[in-house]
Amino acid sequence: MPFVSQVCVGRREEVSVFGGDYETEDGTGVRDYIHVVDLARGHKDAIEKLEGGKVGCEAVNLGTGKGFSVLDLINGMGEATGKPVPYTVVGRRPGDVASCYCDPTKAEELLGWKAEKGLKDCCDDSWRWQVNNPEGYGEYVEEEKVLKSEN
Numbered sequence: 001m002p003f004v005s006q007v008c009v010g011r012r013e014e015v016s017v018f019g020g021d022y023e024t025e026d027g028t029g030v031r032d033y034i035h036v037v038d039l040a041r042g043h044k045d046a047i048e049k050l051e052g053g054k055v056g057c058e059a060v061n062l063g064t065g066k067g068f069s070v071l072d073l074i075n076g077m078g079e080a081t082g083k084p085v086p087y088t089v090v091g092r093r094p095g096d097v098a099s100c101y102c103d104p105t106k107a108e109e110l111l112g113w114k115a116e117k118g119l120k121d122c123c124d125d126s127w128r129w130q131v132n133n134p135e136g137y138g139e140y141v142e143e144e145k146v147l148k149s150e151n
């Protein structure tokens with residue numbers, strides 16, 4: 001998502017799509033893209049659950065339970081920006097799996113948590129953030145450097 005957004009804002013020329021020959025619907029890698037607000041809410045719910053009593057140590061997957069391909073993401077960002085996103089399919093990235101998405105059942109049972117936002121929300125909000133912050137967190141990085149050099 002960050003690379004695609006940077007192409008949309010003109011900081012990169014095009015997206016290199018890592019692999020177009022996976023055994024997925026369109027041949028590109030499939031992942032479970034979760035909206036940052038859903039992810040944050042899941043962590044808040046987990047903290048509240050811990051504060052509410054003894055639950056021990058549990059691993060909980062937070063995700064939508066749905067997989068979207070790299071091309072779905074590229075097309076979604078094209079819709080959000082109103083302009084097609086240029087891309088080239090290149091070789092596979094070593095270590096990537098074809099498809100990876102989570103089973104969020106436990107999160108719902110244990111925390112009452114469920115992802116509420118979809119790919120369109122991810123694309124629309126990511127684009128809005130990118131337009132408002134074309135250099136990413138640039139100024140904060142500079143501030144961090146100043147703080148470091150003062151210490």
Ligand SMILES: O=c1ccn([C@@H]2O[C@H](COP(=O)(O)OP(=O)(O)O[C@H]3O[C@H](CO)[C@H](O)[C@H](O)[C@H]3O)[C@@H](O)[C@H]2O)c(=O)[nH]1
Binds near residue numbers: 015019032070096101
């Ligand atoms: O320039 C790039 C960068 C990534 N990808 C592809 O995009 C997908 C996501 O790649 P990332 O490096 O962003 O993320 P991971 O593969 O590490 O996946 C993790 O981050 C994803 C979001 O970026 C999802 O949240 C996913 O569930 C989580 O495991 C992969 O198919 C990858 O091959 C490209 O094609 N080109």
